[in-house]
Amino acid sequence: MTIKLYQLRDMDLVTKGKRIKIFFITLCFASSIVFAEIKIATIFSDGAVLQCEKPLPIWGWGKAGEEVKVSFAGQSQKTIVDAKGNWQLKLKAVKGSYKPYSMVVQSENSRIVIRNIVVGEVWFCSGQSNMMYTLEMLSLKTKDVGYESVLKFMKDEKEQAKDEFLRQIKVPNVASALETKKDFEGQWLASTPQNNGSFSGTAYFFAKQLRQHLDRPVGIVNVTWGGKRIESFIPPSEFNQAIHKQLLTKIQKQVKSYDAQLASKKYQQAMVKYREAIKLNRKKGLPRPKRPIMSVVPSANSATPASIFNGMVNPVIPYAIRGAIWYQGESHNPNRVEAHRGLLKSLIRGWRAKWQQGNFPVYFCQLANLGESLKEPLQKKNTWVEISNQLRLGLEISNTGMAVLHDIGQVKDIHPVNKVDVGKRLSRWALHDTYQINNIVPSGPLFQSAERKGATVIVHFNYSESGLIVGKKQLLEPVKPVERKLSGFELCGEDGVWKYATAKIINPNQVLLSHKDIVKPRGVRYAWQQNPANANLYNKAGLPTAIFSTTKVSSK
Numbered sequence: 001m002t003i004k005l006y007q008l009r010d011m012d013l014v015t016k017g018k019r020i021k022i023f024f025i026t027l028c029f030a031s032s033i034v035f036a037e038i039k040i041a042t043i044f045s046d047g048a049v050l051q052c053e054k055p056l057p058i059w060g061w062g063k064a065g066e067e068v069k070v071s072f073a074g075q076s077q078k079t080i081v082d083a084k085g086n087w088q089l090k091l092k093a094v095k096g097s098y099k100p101y102s103m104v105v106q107s108e109n110s111r112i113v114i115r116n117i118v119v120g121e122v123w124f125c126s127g128q129s130n131m132m133y134t135l136e137m138l139s140l141k142t143k144d145v146g147y148e149s150v151l152k153f154m155k156d157e158k159e160q161a162k163d164e165f166l167r168q169i170k171v172p173n174v175a176s177a178l179e180t181k182k183d184f185e186g187q188w189l190a191s192t193p194q195n196n197g198s199f200s201g202t203a204y205f206f207a208k209q210l211r212q213h214l215d216r217p218v219g220i221v222n223v224t225w226g227g228k229r230i231e232s233f234i235p236p237s238e239f240n241q242a243i244h245k246q247l248l249t250k251i252q253k254q255v256k257s258y259d260a261q262l263a264s265k266k267y268q269q270a271m272v273k274y275r276e277a278i279k280l281n282r283k284k285g286l287p288r289p290k291r292p293i294m295s296v297v298p299s300a301n302s303a304t305p306a307s308i309f310n311g312m313v314n315p316v317i318p319y320a321i322r323g324a325i326w327y328q329g330e331s332h333n334p335n336r337v338e339a340h341r342g343l344l345k346s347l348i349r350g351w352r353a354k355w356q357q358g359n360f361p362v363y364f365c366q367l368a369n370l371g372e373s374l375k376e377p378l379q380k381k382n383t384w385v386e387i388s389n390q391l392r393l394g395l396e397i398s399n400t401g402m403a404v405l406h407d408i409g410q411v412k413d414i415h416p417v418n419k420v421d422v423g424k425r426l427s428r429w430a431l432h433d434t435y436q437i438n439n440i441v442p443s444g445p446l447f448q449s450a451e452r453k454g455a456t457v458i459v460h461f462n463y464s465e466s467g468l469i470v471g472k473k474q475l476l477e478p479v480k481p482v483e484r485k486l487s488g489f490e491l492c493g494e495d496g497v498w499k500y501a502t503a504k505i506i507n508p509n510q511v512l513l514s515h516k517d518i519v520k521p522r523g524v525r526y527a528w529q530q531n532p533a534n535a536n537l538y539n540k541a542g543l544p545t546a547i548f549s550t551t552k553v554s555s556k
Contacts, residue, residue, distance in 0.1 A: 038062040038110035043319050044103065046115050047188035049167050049219025051122040051320035052096035054357070059088035059318075061182070062107060072103040073119070094119045096216040098165060118165060120217030121210055123430075124324040125203035126233060126313070129226030130368070130422075131327035133415050135204060136197030143412035150417045150475055158196045165217040166191040166207050168199050173225050174311035175232070175302035177251045184315045188219070200224060202327055205423025206430075213431055213440075221319065223312045228302055229331050230343045233313065235350035236306040251304060258295075267294035309350075317354050323361035323434055324351065325426050329387045330367065330414060337383050340390035348397055363401040363429040366391050366546060368409030368416050373533035377490050377498040377525075384530045388547040395446070401429030404444050404546045406527050406535060407473040420476055425543065441466070444543030445509075450524045450553045457491065457501075457513045457521045457553060464509040464539045471538035479542035486511070488535030488545075490525040493518040498525065503537075511537070525549040 040060035062081040079089040139155035189195040270292035403425035432442035445461035486503040527535035
């Protein structure tokens with residue numbers, strides 16, 4: 001006799017006691033019963049936030065040919081499990097609400113009930129460590145002195161904040177070079193003192209702003225992994241370049257030829273030789289030899305292109321979302337900095353194609369400042385600032401925005417503790433562009449154009465309609481106007497040597513630049529170093545001017 005109990009998210013059919021009785025009755029009297037186990041993707045679990053005002057794809061797995069019915073918010077839809085054991089259907093859009101709903105998924109022999117579902121705004125957050133860093137991590141320590149008040153703020157937020165309608169689900173770190181994973185282990189958690197420590201700091205403060213301005217539930221789908229390059233997050237379908245095709249072909253061959261038993265045998269043999277070498281080196285007074293490493297299947301390598309997409313992003317697609325926020329760029333290939341803009345395009349294009357939910361917004365971050373501030377302009381390449389400029393150029397992608405962070409980083413710590421302003425600045429784009437709250441300024445000044453007028457250059461900016469100011473940012477305090485010279489701009493002439501320019505605000509959206517030794521300027525830069533402490537141009541909304549460099553200077 002074979003009995004397979006089907007999965008229940010909630011024992012809603014009968015009471016727990018009665019269910020046990022039924023189980024034992026079945027166990028005693030059934031001759032041969034196999035219940036088909038219907039499953040639903042993990043992202044649909046107790047406490048989920050579903051996207052309002054959009055059709056809702058619902059999916060899972062079951063026995064081929066079986067009928068599945070999903071009931072939610074007064075509607076029901078049916079579908080049939082396909083030959084591969086997959087099922088998917090789409091529910092009609094539901095209005096945003098704090099009302100807790102239940103979703104019932106049932107087949108002939110299975111019934112799953114998911115409780116405490118609310119409908120609001122869902123944002124996919126992804127990237128490397130500065131998106132991954134949790135409130136717990138941000139409240140512990142930092143490498144720089146003078147940030148005690150920020151650490152305390154993070155600690156208080158973690159230990160005191162409570163909002164049952166701000167929720168997160170975190171996808172565990174899984175890399176897969178070839179296989180696209182279907183599901184993951186995780187659960188939705190509401191913001192409470194017990195749960196806050198696990199929330200992405202950047203995404204938390206982003207979501208908190210949405211909660212305050214929209215008065216709706218907000219859900220965060222957290223897919224982050226520290227220290228990873230952008231290539232790992234891009235769908236495999238986007239890698240059309242020969243270099244990436246060659247790499248994926250190589251990995252495919254390695255996976256197919258990988259023999260775990262042989263790898264283990266070779267490792268054991270190497271360990272025997274290693275132990276013998278230790279003894280021999282000890283007698284001769286030589287240093288300890290390098291310990292051998294057992295080879296592993298390449299699919300476990302999170303540095304492989306598309307490996308994080310396959311292992312972590314794919315399992316949450318096509319969950320209905322409003323948009324995505326992205327913070328990455330610290331880890332990159334130093335030999336391919338110029339390719340970063342193209343990779344960002346591939347990431348966004350690939351995500352939109354896979355989700356099939358239109359041209360949804362993607363808001364990303366320019367890199368924060370890091371390291372000591374330089375007294376003289378850079379004359380050599382610097383990958384950090386060049387990546388920042390590549391990110392700015394990525395704004396040519398439709399329905400995107402960029403949070404500028406070069407005034408809230410730290411000298412020694414690549415993980416600045418101020419994620420409050422990161423979240424706030426990302427949220428400005430969402431509130432203005434996505435939710436059409438027009439009185440919120442989405443961005444600081446963005447370079448528009450530069451025109452040469454004699455020996456001077458006039459730089460034009462977007463997002464400066466309210467006017468430009470010289471300002472200073474201090475920890476979590478708002479930017480304040482200061483009586484200082486405008487600085488941070490550079491000019492270069494025909495010789496290609498960059499020099500700090502004399503700068504003056506001449507109109508609400510214009511800055512005049514000059515240098516006594518440059519007669520014919522041919523290039524303009526701003527905040528062009530890893531820690532541009534002298535860059536102090538803001539708009540009156542208190543938002544910093546983005547890092548930029550251009551040699552496109554028109555003549556007037």
